[in-house]
Amino acid sequence: MHADARGLALTASSADAVRHYDATVAAYLRFDKTIGDHLKSTLAADSEMPMALVLRGYFFRLFCKRDLESRATKSLEAAAASLAARGGSDGEKGHIAALKAWCAGDFVGAIACWEAILLDQPRDIVALKLAHFGHFYMGDAENMRDSVARALYAWDTDTPGYGFVLGLRAFGLEESGDYESAERVGRHAIEINPQDIGAAHAVAHVMEMQGRARDGVVWIDGLEDAWGHCNNFAYHVWWHRALFLLEQERFDAVLAHYDKKVRVDLTEEYLDICNAASLLWRLEQMGVDVGQRWGELAACAARFKDEHILPFIDAHYMMALAADRRGEEAQTMIESLRAHATLSPESEAQIFGRVGGPLCEALLAYRRGEYGRVVDLLLPLRYAWRRIGGSHAQRDVFTRTLIEAAIRAERLALARALLAERTALKPNDAWTWKSFARVLDGLKDTAGATAARSRAYALLT
Ligand SMILES: [Fe+2]
Numbered sequence: 363m364h365a366d367a368r369g370l371a372l373t374a375s376s377a378d379a380v381r382h383y384d385a386t387v388a389a390y391l392r393f394d395k396t397i398g399d400h401l402k403s404t405l406a407a408d409s410e411m412p413m414a415l416v417l418r419g420y421f422f423r424l425f426c427k428r429d430l431e432s433r434a435t436k437s438l439e440a441a442a443a444s445l446a447a448r449g450g451s452d453g454e455k456g457h458i459a460a461l462k463a464w465c466a467g468d469f470v471g472a473i474a475c476w477e478a479i480l481l482d483q484p485r486d487i488v489a490l491k492l493a494h495f496g497h498f499y500m501g502d503a504e505n506m507r508d509s510v511a512r513a514l515y516a517w518d519t520d521t522p523g524y525g526f527v528l529g530l531r532a533f534g535l536e537e538s539g540d541y542e543s544a545e546r547v548g549r550h551a552i553e554i555n556p557q558d559i560g561a562a563h564a565v566a567h568v569m570e571m572q573g574r575a576r577d578g579v580v581w582i583d584g585l586e587d588a589w590g591h592c593n594n595f596a597y598h599v600w601w602h603r604a605l606f607l608l609e610q611e612r613f614d615a616v617l618a619h620y621d622k623k624v625r626v627d628l629t630e631e632y633l634d635i636c637n638a639a640s641l642l643w644r645l646e647q648m649g650v651d652v653g654q655r656w657g658e659l660a661a662c663a664a665r666f667k668d669e670h671i672l673p674f675i676d677a678h679y680m681m682a683l684a685a686d687r688r689g690e691e692a693q694t695m696i697e698s699l700r701a702h703a704t705l706s707p708e709s710e711a712q713i714f715g716r717v718g719g720p721l722c723e724a725l726l727a728y729r730r731g732e733y734g735r736v737v738d739l740l741l742p743l744r745y746a747w748r749r750i751g752g753s754h755a756q757r758d759v760f761t762r763t764l765i766e767a768a769i770r771a772e773r774l775a776l777a778r779a780l781l782a783e784r785t786a787l788k789p790n791d792a793w794t795w796k797s798f799a800r801v802l803d804g805l806k807d808t809a810g811a812t813a814a815r816s817r818a819y820a821l822l823t
Pocket residue numbers: 563567598602753755
């Protein structure tokens with residue numbers, strides 16, 4: 363029995379295999395392009411190393427693509443057979459149980475397994491990061507924050523990966539609304555490791571939530587030279603930069619940034635498609651012509667529209683289909699989503715039915731100009747859609763859609779109430795004040811509209 367970089371028992375045939383395994387985990391923490399290369403080196407050193415096979419299974423599942431699921435299952439079977447033959451630690455058995463649950467479609471069960479591992483192995487950074495990912499896509503901000511807090515007692519500055527744990531902690535703090543602590547912890551993580559794009563991302567979220575658009579651009583521009591090693595997660599952080607530009611109404615800069623950074627590679631990665639769709643949707647809602655950019659996104663969405671891995675992803679596929687006027691495919695997707703919600707044994711199927719389905723219907727109705735129906739669908743969901751996962755910043759596109767639909771449906775009293783609420787939540791958001799002014803104009807509240815408009819212009823100039 364060997365031990366990994368943090369002292370956890372690890373079944374491996376040689377110290378060389380352990381060294382490559384540690385490099386794989388380190389690359390995973392850094393969102394590094396070389397994750398796959400390090401994993402191949404690990405398996406070249408020990409083709410039956412249980413945790414290397416488990417990692418391979420996890421990585422296949424993390425792509426969120428149905429055609430990779432069988433490869434995750436094969437990795438699970440190989441890992442389980444290897445562990446049965448060689449014996450192994452409780453932590454390794456826990457990881458096999460987690461991957462087994464995930465491969466069976468029990469994402470909730472997988473998260474419970476990672477949390478169970480952490481009770482005995484708080485330094486298990488793979489369990490910690492995957493639990494964090496799971497809580498994120500369950501919309502469970504409190505557990506994003508607390509899962510890390512429950513483990514941090516076992517870490518100190520000398521533990522390899524400590525800074526990355528702080529990065530996870532920062533994002534959990536941000537999503538649960540403790541912006542001051544999130545920024546402090548996130549900045550500390552970057553002091554430890556300037557390459558930590560995850561921590562940089564957490565701080566960018568703080569700036570987004572606080573309406574610090576100029577700070578946000580400066581923050582990302584000041585760090586991005588350290589991200590040359592990063593995989594497609596960099597596109598997501600550049601998406602955040604685009605949001606900061608959008609909030610300043612620098613629309614030409616947003617479109618240029620979209621083409622040069624956010625969507626420079628026309629990948630099929632789900633997060634890349636979500637970033638792009640969310641940005642184009644917001645741009646068009648603000649009256650910006652996005653040209654032909656929807657076409658390739660809709661083509662991707664059409665290929666994966668019936669997969670239903672996560673309702674968050676489905677909502678973004680629906681945006682692309684609806685925006686590209688692929689009404690028939692969008693309708694087919696809604697029907698297959700309903701069937702998935704009813705028939706699938708997967709643990710998240712109910713969320714597809716209760717939240718994902720009406721959300722997708724609303725997005726399609728929006729593009730069809732059925733604004734009253736959008737309001738009727740979205741209004742009861744606004745405190746429930748966190749359950750589809752994603753961040754507050756990502757889900758804000760649904761709030762903006764609800765408000766815009768209420769205005770276009772001439773349900774102005776409702777729009778006024780929603781915007782009044784939003785001015786309290788996001789007092790530094792120019793779009794909110796401009797929309798508020800627009801609604802108050804419609805309600806003949808001239809003084810209120812003038813005051814709101816001047817707040818918007820003060821923020822924009
Ligand atoms: Fe983000």
